Amino acid sequence: MGIDQFQPQERSISIVNARVEPSEKETGMKVKAKAAVLMDAVSGEVLFAQNAHKKLPPASVTKVMTMLLILEGCDSGKIRLSDTVTISERAASMGGSQMYMEPGEQHTVEELLKGVAMVSANDGCVALAEHLAGSVEMFVEQMNKRAAELGMKDSHFVNTNGLPVANHYTSAYDIAVMSRALIAFPETAQWFTKWQDTIKVGLPGKEKEFGLTNTNKLIKQYPGAIGIKTGFTQDAGYCLSGAAERDGTRLIGVILGCTTSNIRFAEIKRLLDYGFSNYESVKIAEKGQVQKALKIEKGTPSKVDVIMEDDAAILVKKGNKNRIKTKIEMDGYIKLPLKRGQKLGELVVLQDGKEKERFPIVARDSAKKASIKELYIQMMKKLIET
The missing domain is CATH 3.40.710.10 (DD-peptidase/beta-lactamase superfamily)
Structure with missing residues (x-):
């Protein structure tokens, strides 16, 4: 991309305030x-x-x-x-x-x-x-x-x-x-x-x-x-x-x-x-990487992939790479309509069971409330699959 061609985009710089500062x-x-x-x-x-x-x-x-x-x-x-x-x-x-x-x-x-x-x-x-x-x-x-x-x-x-x-x-x-x-x-x-x-x-x-x-x-x-x-x-x-x-x-x-x-x-x-x-940087996930499939009750589509909003990486002391684990925390009940890119939760990074960092996870696609016809089609598909 040329120097004069970059387009406006969201830049997220998290602020770390309550950290112990090693002296x-x-x-x-x-x-x-x-x-x-x-x-x-x-x-x-x-x-x-x-x-x-x-x-x-x-x-x-x-x-x-x-x-x-x-x-x-x-x-x-x-x-x-x-x-x-x-x-x-x-x-x-x-x-x-x-x-x-x-x-x-x-x-x-x-x-x-x-x-x-x-x-x-x-x-x-x-x-x-x-x-x-x-x-x-x-x-x-x-x-x-x-x-x-x-x-x-x-x-x-x-x-x-x-x-x-x-x-x-x-x-x-x-x-x-x-x-x-x-x-x-x-x-x-x-x-x-x-x-x-x-x-x-x-x-x-x-x-x-x-x-x-x-x-x-x-x-x-x-x-x-x-x-x-x-x-x-x-x-x-x-x-x-x-x-x-x-x-x-x-x-x-x-x-x-x-x-x-x-x-x-x-x-x-x-x-x-x-x-x-x-220290070394450990890549946790890539931007757009699917973290889970979210079922949308009475929605169309009936499932939406939950993806990383941005690349996720953390810094750890060398030798501690294998002590990192992750878990997904969803924000709660998802109301329709759902917008593409809407924040749905966070990927939580843990080291030795203690929280180290959080990264936003978002909807890959939009979803809306399904019509009666769409709900009927979804029900028929489930019956065929079973």
């Missing part, structure tokens, strides 16, 4: 940072935490939320990746990391996203915010609203790019949550994992090639790295939200407040190494 005491690991988190990207389960909910300045890691809102805007159909964006005076005036764009020049949403993802373009963030929301202020309101929806209780955004400003903060845990939502968009992989690219910047007739070199060295240094975003200011220190995938296991590591760039990359590698060494 140095449980893992034997201490990270050289003000705060750190290691999270399973599939379930949201926290595998390691160090000052996970401490409110800290995130620098350019802020842009995870900016990119998330833009891609969700594309997903909903409000904007498109192919849209042309005119760079405003405000966007062009941004300092720090930028694409050095001039007021009045034009770029597509996709080009600006690439600039934000690869070179942390502050000017690109402002241009994208203005395109989606009409103004930076309205976009920032949307950032805080989305943070609340995702359960990010330790965050407050004041700008789109993380440039130093009062009362702009988040936490390692919250960054992991919004990073998990962002990489649910497969489109991000082509920007996060690309090391170098070029883009033309400048007004018509004065365009010049501008080189894009990814700020995230993790993608060159760590096998399986798939992103996500670096950040640095004097106040925030060296920060990183990094993700990697191996053998179907996808992890997100967040490091905040390191004293050097080398330390942040070294510590994120330690976090990810710990996760891949101790």
